[in-house]
Amino acid sequence: MNLKPPSLQPSAIMQRAIALAQAGVSQSGCKAELPIAAILLNAEGEVLAQAHNGVEAAQNPLAHAEMLALAQALKTRRYLEDCTLAVTLEPCAMCMAALCHARVGKVIFGAYDPKSGGTVSGARVPQHMHFKPQILGGIEEDACRTLLQSFFQTLRNPA
Numbered sequence: 215m216n217l218k219p220p221s222l223q224p225s226a227i228m229q230r231a232i233a234l235a236q237a238g239v240s241q242s243g244c245k246a247e248l249p250i251a252a253i254l255l256n257a258e259g260e261v262l263a264q265a266h267n268g269v270e271a272a273q274n275p276l277a278h279a280e281m282l283a284l285a286q287a288l289k290t291r292r293y294l295e296d297c298t299l300a301v302t303l304e305p306c307a308m309c310m311a312a313l314c315h316a317r318v319g320k321v322i323f324g325a326y327d328p329k330s331g332g333t334v335s336g337a338r339v340p341q342h343m344h345f346k347p348q349i350l351g352g353i354e355e356d357a358c359r360t361l362l363q364s365f366f367q368t369l370r371n372p373a
């Protein structure tokens with residue numbers, strides 16, 4: 215029997231992250247901002263933090279969605295063992311290391327990133343870390359991949 219709150223179902227969380235990524239594109243007005251978003255929930259399924267990638271807006275190469283969401287949540291807590299972070303693209307090595315350091319219990323991602331990912335691709339960071347979050351990849355993968363593909367298509371063919 216599944217007693218998890220419905221808001222904690224992986225596809226439900228990911229759909230919220232996708233909506234956030236889509237909203238970020240229309241709100242930021244910054245057409246070069248990669249549409250990637252992260253959402254962090256506690257054990258009750260309540261949103262502790264959420265963020266859109268902000269590299270261009272903040273002119274900060276470290277302002278990945280996961281880093282921004284973590285920074286928000288870590289203002290109130292030291293560790294996030296009972297929390298779930300969902301992000302539309304496989305976390306890079308930097309973000310994945312940060313998620314391990316913050317002891318996020320579960321990491322859910324959408325699209326795989328064989329080029330720049332560091333979670334199950336590339337550096338496979340969790341293998342080298344003391345705390346290893348539970349990893350769930352490929353959730354709502356098509357929607358997450360389409361989001362990024364249409365972004366790059368618009369970049370190449372501006373209206």
Ligand SMILES: [Zn+2]
Binds near residue numbers: 280307309310
């Ligand atoms: Zn990252």
